[in-house]
Amino acid sequence: MLEIQFIKQNRTIKAVEGETVREAAIRNKLSIYPHVFKALNCRGRGLCHACAIKIVSGNAEPKNEIESEQLAKKLKKDPELRLACQVKVLDNMTIETHV
Numbered sequence: 890m891l892e893i894q895f896i897k898q899n900r901t902i903k904a905v906e907g908e909t910v911r912e913a914a915i916r917n918k919l920s921i922y923p924h925v926f927k928a929l930n931c932r933g934r935g936l937c938h939a940c941a942i943k944i945v946s947g948n949a950e951p952k953n954e955i956e957s958e959q960l961a962k963k964l965k966k967d968p969e970l971r972l973a974c975q976v977k978v979l980d981n982m983t984i985e986t987h988v
């Protein structure tokens with residue numbers, strides 16, 4: 890088991906290697922979505938970018954094609970942004986949500 894620390898929520902959850910950050914958060918009943926996006930999101934299909942996060946520490950695979958396309962405009966301002974529904978947990982991580 891790996892651990893993900895969520896800074897804004899002040900919580901650390903257990904994660905299974907290979908699941909996405911979103912899947913781990915949902916399994917641990919932790920919302921990664923801001924405001925109305927708790928109900929209005931694409932359910933992890935990489936279409937809404939409501940699950941944007943920053944990985945503060947921990948290793949992850951490089952951005953995939955979906956992240957690069959969906960975050961194209963935002964990445965110009967902040968190249969560190971990722972999508973929780975696309976990032977697989979491969980390491981202990983510290984994450985900032987609602988970015």
Ligand code: FES
Nearest residue numbers: 933935937938974
């Ligand atoms: S849940 Fe919509 S892009 Fe991640």
